[in-house]
Amino acid sequence: xxxxxxxxxxxxxxxxxxxxxxxxxxxxxxxxxxxxxxxxxxxxxxxxxxxxxxxxxxxxxxxxxxxxxxxxxxxxxxxxxxxxxxxxxxxxxxxxxxxxxxxxxxxxxxxxxxxxxxxxxxxxxxxxxxxxxxxxxxxxxxxxxxxxxxxxxxxxxxxxxxxxxxxxxxxxxxxxxxxxxxxxxxxxxxxxxxxxxxxxxxxxxxxxxxxxxxxxxxxxxxxxxxxxxxxxxxxxxxxxxxxxxxxxxxxxxxxxxxxxxxxxxxxxxxxxxxxxxxxxxxxxxxxxxxxxxxxxxxxxxxxxxxxxxxxxxxxxxxxxxxxxxxxxxxxxxxxxxxxxxxxxxxxxxxxxxxxxxxxxxxxxxxxxxxxxxxxxxxxxxxxxxxxxxxxxxxxxxxxxxxxxxxxxxxxxxxxxxxxxxxxxxxxxxxxxxxxxxxxxxxxxxxxxxxxxxxxxxxxxxxxxxxxxxxxxxxxxxxxxxxxxxxxxxxxxxxxxxxxxxxxxxxxxxxxxxxxxxxxxxxxxxxxxxxx
Numbered sequence: 001x002x003x004x005x006x007x008x009x010x011x012x013x014x015x016x017x018x019x020x021x022x023x024x025x026x027x028x029x030x031x032x033x034x035x036x037x038x039x040x041x042x043x044x045x046x047x048x049x050x051x052x053x054x055x056x057x058x059x060x061x062x063x064x065x066x067x068x069x070x071x072x073x074x075x076x077x078x079x080x081x082x083x084x085x086x087x088x089x090x091x092x093x094x095x096x097x098x099x100x101x102x103x104x105x106x107x108x109x110x111x112x113x114x115x116x117x118x119x120x121x122x123x124x125x126x127x128x129x130x131x132x133x134x135x136x137x138x139x140x141x142x143x144x145x146x147x148x149x150x151x152x153x154x155x156x157x158x159x160x161x162x163x164x165x166x167x168x169x170x171x172x173x174x175x176x177x178x179x180x181x182x183x184x185x186x187x188x189x190x191x192x193x194x195x196x197x198x199x200x201x202x203x204x205x206x207x208x209x210x211x212x213x214x215x216x217x218x219x220x221x222x223x224x225x226x227x228x229x230x231x232x233x234x235x236x237x238x239x240x241x242x243x244x245x246x247x248x249x250x251x252x253x254x255x256x257x258x259x260x261x262x263x264x265x266x267x268x269x270x271x272x273x274x275x276x277x278x279x280x281x282x283x284x285x286x287x288x289x290x291x292x293x294x295x296x297x298x299x300x301x302x303x304x305x306x307x308x309x310x311x312x313x314x315x316x317x318x319x320x321x322x323x324x325x326x327x328x329x330x331x332x333x334x335x336x337x338x339x340x341x342x343x344x345x346x347x348x349x350x351x352x353x354x355x356x357x358x359x360x361x362x363x364x365x366x367x368x369x370x371x372x373x374x375x376x377x378x379x380x381x382x383x384x385x386x387x388x389x390x391x392x393x394x395x396x397x398x399x400x401x402x403x404x405x406x407x408x409x410x411x412x413x414x415x416x417x418x419x420x421x422x423x424x425x426x427x428x429x430x431x432x433x434x435x436x437x438x439x440x441x442x443x444x445x446x447x448x449x450x451x452x453x454x455x456x457x458x459x460x461x462x463x464x465x466x467x468x469x470x471x472x473x474x475x476x477x478x479x480x481x482x483x484x485x486x487x488x489x490x491x492x493x494x495x496x497x498x499x500x501x502x503x504x505x506x507x508x509x510x511x512x513x514x515x516x517x518x519x520x521x522x523x524x525x526x527x528x529x530x531x
Contacts, residue, residue, distance in 0.1 A: 309412020
């Protein structure tokens with residue numbers, strides 16, 4: 001084993017030096033959001049009576065399925081933070097670990113980096129061990145940062161022990177799903193496939209836990225996310241589920257270690273099925289090829305968006321109890337409107353789902369840049385395919401992606417609200433409120449196209465625009481931010497239909513801006529150097 005691990009420390013340092021900024025951003029972002037939640041809850045629910053009233057609204061199977069069980073009989077500030085945030089933050093940490101684990105392993109093999117490293121005096125399993133070491137360090141750093149940040153708030157019920165358990169729970173969940181991703185990297189032949197396998201595992205873990213928690217059965221113990229909610233920091237402080245997370249992570253890493261010894265470099269244990277001898281005429285076109293390459297990701301995101309809509313729709317019937325007597329939450333509603341609260345809150349729900357639907361659309365567009373970096377674009381441009389047609393194809397697929405994801409979320413919301421509400425919202429109203437967000441989604445896709453076409457190194461800036469839009473438009477009404485800040489985002493120009501009158505001028509302006517920006521990106525891509 002020692003010879004196979006030779007050079008792992010040097011590879012560890014290499015990964016840290018190369019990706020230190022990426023790692024710091026992940027840790028800082030998750031820590032900042034976690035530490036910001038308790039003060040926000042303190043402002044929203046300043047008294048125990050207000051928190052108890054919120055606890056009553058959370059006593060339904062739909063909310064339990066979404067956020068897990070909690071100590072609703074003693075709903076302190078700490079118990080509220082754990083109940084409403086721990087599970088969702090653990091999912092975010094799991095996603096972080098999946099993306100990093102695949103990047104450090106399968107993606108490097110796919111790019112040929114591992115082959116070059118193994119030509120040096122480096123053991124065969126050194127890359128896997130180095131990746132696992134970096135992931136362990138990242139999760140320990142995250143656990144320490146979250147624990148320290150929560151304890152430093154000095155707020156009632158946010159005890160030091162509870163803060164430590166909160167941080168360790170996130171770190172333990174991260175390590176377990178990092179091991180899941182390392183196994184997926186041994187099974188799949190591509191980074192895309194490994195990420196898909198690991199993400200599917202995460203989704204299944206969430207669904208199993210949700211089914212078990214909603215039915216109050218022991219089925220949730222079959223999911224590691226059920227172990228996460230069982231810790232109950234600030235509400236029960238049960239440390240023993242952390243042992244399950246640690247043992248599970250170690251055992252899964254052992255499986256990944258064993259699987260790596262059974263495959264060749266660059267190969268996966270799950271071989272791709274043999275395709276047809278000749279591609280169809282549609283697959284021989286740029287559009288057919290791009291759709292085929294992104295098919296799995298689109299299906300996975302589509303299921304996720306449908307589930308998201310179902311989750312939001314299931315709580316529409318309880319909105320009145322959520323907003324009753326809470327002035328800060330009522331700031332999110334239209335002032336002076338006599339419409340039902342569900343209709344007033346519908347534009348905000350559609351905004352959130354549209355922002356999330358923009359993520360897969362941007363990822364779809366950025367696949368063009370990824371293909372370029374991996375040197376696969378030349379083989380396409382070497383055929384009678386122009387640059388304009390190529391980037392136009394990716395732009396078309398990204399636009400379809402955003403529209404479909406947004407529509408699936410709206411359809412899920414309508415399906416769930418149909419059974420959760422006494423007075424049901426019409427399908428035409430829900431789909432219309434969803435459709436008005438589409439021009440803003442297309443503007444962000446066009447902006448991503450412009451960055452790829454003119455400033456490819458600055459393409460990650462599109463995520464800053466998306467996060468800015470979420471913070472200003474979703475939280476801005478709570479904290480009463482200036483109106484001009486919302487106007488900077490394309491989503492700030494979307495009319496709040498059906499509460500407000502339809503502003504067709506604003507919609508047309510968004511479409512025109514999207515077309516101009518998108519065309520600028522297409523022509524920028526035509527003129528710049530590739531590679």
